[in-house]
Amino acid sequence: MEPRQSARFVAVTPASLAAFIAAMTAVVAASNYLVQFPFDHFGLKDLLTWGAFTYPVAFLVNDLANRRHGPRGARLTVYAGFVLAVVLSAWLATPRIAIASGTAFLCAQLLDTQLFDRLRQRAWWQAPLVSSLIGSVLDTVLFFGIAFSATFAFVDRLTGGADGSLAFAVPFVGGEVPLWVSLAVGDFAVKVLTGLAMLVPYGALMGWLAPRAPAAA
DSSP states (O other), rough: OOOOOOOOOOOOHHHHHHHHHHHHHHHHHHHHHHTBOOSSTTTOOOTTTTGGGGGTOOOOHHHHHHHHHHHHHHHHHHHHHHHHHHHHHHHHHHHHHHHHHHHHHHHHHHHHHHHHHHHSSSSTTHHHHHHHHHHHHHHHHHHHHHHHHHHHHHHHHHHOOOOOOSSSSSEEEEEEEEHHHHHHHHHHHHHHHHHHTTTHHHHHHHTOOOOOOOOOO
């Protein structure tokens, strides 16, 4: 249990958030670069990209910042990470992927922050697990829809790039779906598994990053 009234969040300062912001930026920028490369193993190239294995760590960073500094600190981490990650992504990936990532990241991480704060009084694992899984649904839909569906091909035209849509059909569960849908499903499946795995480092770090006990009267 983590009662709201039995502890005070650690004060938010640039120094106290620096590690969280740096970690968030690195995770998102790396994921936006790796999402361009299919996971070409075990016949999963139409179902997974390498970015699926790194991006879920962003939810861990958000939740740890939220535990340490409360929702205000988590939101500041998200905003700073958003700006830095979009700039790096535009350089490492394409403008369309940067726009898709920024939109999905901001919406999903702010949702994660709100849900985590509402659930923080429950069992220690519920807040990080539920908030990251629900946030992952929103993130997956927004990112893959904007980055790779034909609906948003105009973004590539406006930015002078080649059409990066992945709208051609691939086999999927006895039928066919656009490749971006197949990749989105595979990405979300990995996010679910990674969300469960991230409970291990969260549980290990939660005591070290716990809010401070209130001072004695």
